[in-house]
Amino acid sequence: MHALADQLNGELSGMATKKQTTKAPSAQKGKNSAVMPKRIFAQVSPLSQGGVSMFDVGSRIDSTNFQNFFSETPLLMRTASLLAEAGFEVLQITGSTINIAGSQKTYEEAFSTKLTLEQRVVLKPAVGEDLAEFVECPSTDQPGLITVQGSRFEGLVEGVAIEEPRYYMAPSSFAPPKAYWHLDVPAGVSLGCNADKAHRSAITGKGIKVVMTDSGWYKHPFFVSRGYRASPVVLGPGAANPLKDESGHGTGESANVFAVAPDVDFTMVKMNFANTKGSFDAAVGLNPHIISCSWGSSVPGSTLSAANAALATSIAAAVASGIIVVVSAGNGHWGFPGMHPDVISAGGVFMNPDESLRASDYSSGFISNVYPGRKCPDLSGLVGMRPSAMYIMLPVEANDDIDKGNAGGTHPNGDETANNDGWAAFSGTSAAAPQLAGAAALIKQACPKLTPAQVRSILMSTARDVTVGKCHPAHNHSAGPGYDLATGAGLVDAHKATLTAKVRCLGPVLPITTVQPITTGPIQPITGPITPVQPVGPAPIQPIRPITPIQPIQPGPIVGPTILPPPLQQASEQAATETGPGLSEEDIRALEEMIVNSEIDQI
DSSP states (O other): OOHHHHHHHHHHTTTTOOGGGTSOTTOEETOSOOOOOSSEEEEEEEOOTTSSOTTTSGGGOOTTTGGGGOOOHHHHHHHHHHHHHTTOEEEEEESSOEEEEEOHHHHHHHHTOOOEEEEEEEEETTTEEEEEEEEEOTTOSSTTEEOOTTSTTTTTEEEEEEOOOOEESOOOOOOSOOSSOOBOTTHHHHHHTTOHHHHHTTOSOTTOEEEEEESOOOOOHHHHHTTOEEOOOEEOTTOOOTTOOSSSHHHHHHHHHHHHOTTOEEEEEEOOTTSHHHHHHHHHHTOOSEEEEOEEEEOOSSSOOHHHHHHHHHHHHHHHTTOEEEEEOOSSSOEETTTOTTSEEEEEEEEOTTSOEEEOTTSOOEEOSSSTTOEEOSEEEEOOOTTTOOOBEEEOOTTSHHHHHTOSSOTTSSOOSOSSSSEEEOOSHHHHHHHHHHHHHHHHHHOTTOOHHHHHHHHHHHSBOOOSOBOOTTTOOBOOSSSBTTTBTOBOOHHHHHHHHHHHTTSOOOOOOOOOOOOOTTOOOOOSOOOOOSSSOOOOOOOOOOOOOOOOOOSSSOOOOEEOOOOTTHHHHHHTTOOOOOOOHHHHHHHHHHHHTSOOOOO
């Protein structure tokens, strides 16, 4: 066994061993009439090159250590071929996992196990608390984990993570103008985020690639008539119908990106919400500057399920490669992956008609129990108030779920419009995430060399402080001067953020952070290299390549597209070769202070 594994073996023996930490108390094993899905999605993790399973330390995987949990390329390919021979659809291969789909029988025969279906309490859009079905392996303690002892995959695979349902982070609907107070797109959201002044100085997101992972994207006349740049929809593993958005959520929320950054190069990865990691990995495969995620699950406990541990690894790898990842903090949720330490966590602020600000009582604010000290959100976008956050008029596909589901009624409990007009009013932190993604695009255009951490820092340091109101009653934190759990650093100020980015670009390039081995407790940091998994030899991480839309793959020796991470901090490495005017760090800090504390409009 590897040195790292030897060191962690004793310390980790008690970790992630009880499903009760993430299951709802009302989970009902074998006591419901639900039918097992015909197509079950999962993430297979071949042996990690660091010698420690991601499922043992999922809550401690971040952009400094994620490569310990990647697998050698020959091992990935060999395992994928064996999975195909066992009857699985091999949908996708990444550096850390292999995305598969198969029937209950295929799983049970291949991994010498039994699967059951159980119900757990979740937070669903427009419904609140409700039951959802989770596929489970009763012989293991960690939620969603299948072990492979006694199967043909023993010695090759450290575990199989059964994918679990996740939901988008906003309900409600809207249509043509109504008498109640709301924002429109692009003007209302752009003004509210203070993006118009950035646009006047030719900072519009041009040349910046933003990818959303969501329910799909419909080519609404709103986008076409304004000449927004959108590439064809990419299907995530298990998704279908690229020209349709049956929900309307992805289409509507994407308008928030264009409102803040109208000239971005936009792509939607349509998700199968029962296979979300696969869609996120497909987004990474497009090699964007920014990924926006308006979805997740609620994780109030202290441990991650197997599926969430796998997703955490993908997010850490994406951020380490230089991709900015923005995620909703939740609408009363303990949002995951919105609590991941490497992402920009998006909360909510409500702007009144007189432009005064208060915390949105629809949005989450909390300290993570998974990642010690992680406070969410980092900062906020524009979000409505309870009960339904019907606040931003957004384009959707006519007759989709949102357009029909909330038709009629009286605001704030209904949208007061027809059920087939192709417009809906909704927000939640689902709207905040793409707004922050748009602001991040403006920053990247203003200063391409900035790392994800630097972009987050700029957004937070320039946000408008919000001192009134409370976040969602599930958390009930009050806003106050400075950072608080109700709104984070406050409401995004895209103009001041871009001015600060321009100043930051005049300074020296910061050193690139290297990947660190993971440690725990009293264990001393590793000083020597980690011995690669035997008998597979070490293989270098290959630069990521753009992929075509992912197609389902039939069982057999052929396997799915391989998605490996880009070179670490590629943007910073390129910028390191550039020379600036030589301003000192003190000069940069002084100029940034002037921007934050003054009304400077141009640089």
